[in-house]
Amino acid sequence: MRGERQSQRTRRARLRRRVQSRRKRARRRRARKALQALTTSALALPGLAGGAAAQSREERFTSEYAYSFYSEDALPRSKVTAGGETDRYQIQTHQLRFAAPIADRLDLGLDVAYETMSGATPWYVVPDADGDALQVMTGASIEEARTDALLRGSYHFDSGQASLAGGASFENDYLAFNGLLEGERHFNEKNTTLSGGIGFSIDRLEPTDADLDPLRPTKQHRQNISAFVGISQVMGRGAAIQSSLTYQHARGFLSDPYKRVLVEGTPIADSRPDARNQLAWLTRYRQHVSPLAGTLHADYRFYVDDWQITSHTLELAWYQSLWWSLRLIPSVRYYSQSQAAFYGPWFDLPRADGLYSSDYRLSPYGALSWRLRAETAFSTWRIDWRASLSWERYLSSADLALGKVAIENPGLVSFNLFSIGLTARF
């Protein structure tokens, strides 16, 4: 009897110890989570840890992969010269990104992209008997591959960070080396961040089949330098705004070696100025709406250059958090640009400066695109995962332009873009 009581007392004591131990562990977990949340919130503030272009401080190893399939709509037969190719470009892209803290204040990131491209592209434009524009397409389907890599190192100070990056892009007809140096500095109890940076790119072109086409150059070069300044401001507990100015100066061979333009009835080589000054003013706003568990992203960009192109871009996205860590993100983007000074679908008279282009990318038009993205987050084996799926539809036409367009370029592009992505943090 006494033995039984003794045994019951022992069991109760063990049970009490277990419960106390569980409570202690739960308290420690809560404290750890609170500390983690505070640390994260102090470091990962939009516009504070991440400036106008810089990324936030890496606290864990991050590995990301994304696959995307880009497919341009075939051109309507009515917009292409008789017998011409109507199918256009398709691009498959694989993107990889690794980022890791390698020392207390230092992290490294590597971005690699590999893409394969195939299809026909617009060559030049001719008028039909009624004066409407018809697209002449490149005859053969182009098969190309591009590899792009960028290595970035970032050093974090108490009140800012500095990053240095260098990369290269390889194609069989195009080689580019680029680098950038950027930094940011926090002020006003980290509610304001100033950022800035400079970058360059040195490119070499060796157009394919230059020996078969007398209008195509054999080897050319171009370079560009760019600089940006930005400011980010926390507007409240759930609102932040960022504004940045980016300037780029490009010089060298800026024409498209694969395009022609019809001048006085004869197709000649695309010919653009050998310098270009561009300026982009980008303003971004983030507003979280707690009752709806959603966040609004609103971006506006004004662009102007000395080829006399101006453009306006407005993009709105809504990040809606749902159940089971699921998030749906619908977004819409509107874009409108004016034409370059030396653009025309074709030229009946020669220009005094000898500059000509009928590239649809320099034509006046507007574009509307919408995107739907779904993403979810989950954890397994101490790894935090995020999986995403997205689809974008992009339509461009002269009717969507802000100004009136006399003749729509028949080569304007419409496309679908499908993407899947997976991110692991450990």
Add this chain to the structure above:
Amino acid sequence: MRRSVLLLWLLAPALLGTGCAAVKPWEREILARDDMAWDPDVLEAQRQAHVYFSKEASLAGGGAGGGGCGCN
């Protein structure tokens, strides 16, 4: 045109700074959410910037640098 853009941009910090009470570190739980980041998905942002840069005449903006490409 470019002068007025520059002037507007220089005035922006003053406009932004006014009327904003400083948010303390312990009040930044919402600001730290991943959907409050300027680019919540870096790869997606890179991909879209590349597509728009290849198909439109404008500069992406928001940063310096960026590699060249043939981009037909």
